[in-house]
Amino acid sequence: MRRHSGFGWLELIIGILLVILGIWALAAPGIALKSMVFAYGLAAVIMGIADIVLFIEVDRYTGLGPVIALVSGILSVMSGIMLLVYPTAGALVLTLLFPIWFIAHCMSRLSHLGYIRLVCGDGVYYFTMIIHIIGLILGFLMLFSPLLTFTSIHYFASAYLILLGIDSMVTAMSPMGTRR
Template sequence: MKEKRVIGWLELIIGVIFLISAFVSFANPTSALKTFVILFGITAIMKGIGSIVGYFRIKHLSGMGIVLALVTGVLDILIGVLFLTNLASGVFTLGILFALWILLDSVTGLSNIGFLKDISTGMYWLYLVLNILSLIMGVLLLFNPIVAALTMSMIVGIYFLIFGVQFIIYALYKF
């Protein structure tokens, strides 16, 4: 009996969003960079509020709060406000943060592809190459944040393109 192949809709949607983000980055790099900074600022503020709310919920339930959650929440809010009020600082800092994000995602991807060897050699090599390229890009960004800030839209566009393709392939190729 042949097993029915199912599309991974969540992975497909994420992949398409990554591809759209890549093409927006390529089409209008200056606006994309400012948008990244603003979105990161808003996201940092929302994350900070979530961490602070989480701190008080845990404290209410258990009688003790995780102080690190409170401190992290306040720092997230301050970083978010800094990004929203000073785009230049946000662009520079974002270069470093994106470098770290890309490095973390690439290392995670490399550490998780071992299972593909037994399933699909082609898929294994594709993921290996894409994650190595992302790793190299992350290292280059990390060691030169000024260049990273100036070329971020293109680099982020390439990153979004690589991971968009990975998500779409994963969505269509069920293991």
């Protein structure tokens, strides 16, 4: 039986929370925007922390962590805190922050693809690559079409949070999440 490292457990917990959050947001479309702002603020903080931890783990393993992971992690944490502290302003700014968060997170995860392929193998590599390329496309689509973002953010966010959760769980169960 493989023992999971602290990183593996963190990714697994994050994955489960993101899937639950995505299903909850999809199942309850009538929830007030303020609640969504809070939920996505919390998700941004959690995922930002995961990006920072991933930077540290990659740096420890290879000696050279992708700086973009650290930067996007810090931006995710800052965006999440802003959404949690100022939910009313967050509801208005969400149409701009959410696409930026999508893009930053996807770029961060794409910057680790070499490490993911080395440690986890081709299956996790391609799965991660496809999910985050889709996320980049959605992020840019939402960024350049604020009306689309405002009217459909609920569906984009719900579906993508579920995909991010699955990606985190797959990563946690891969060799990357095991203790060496």
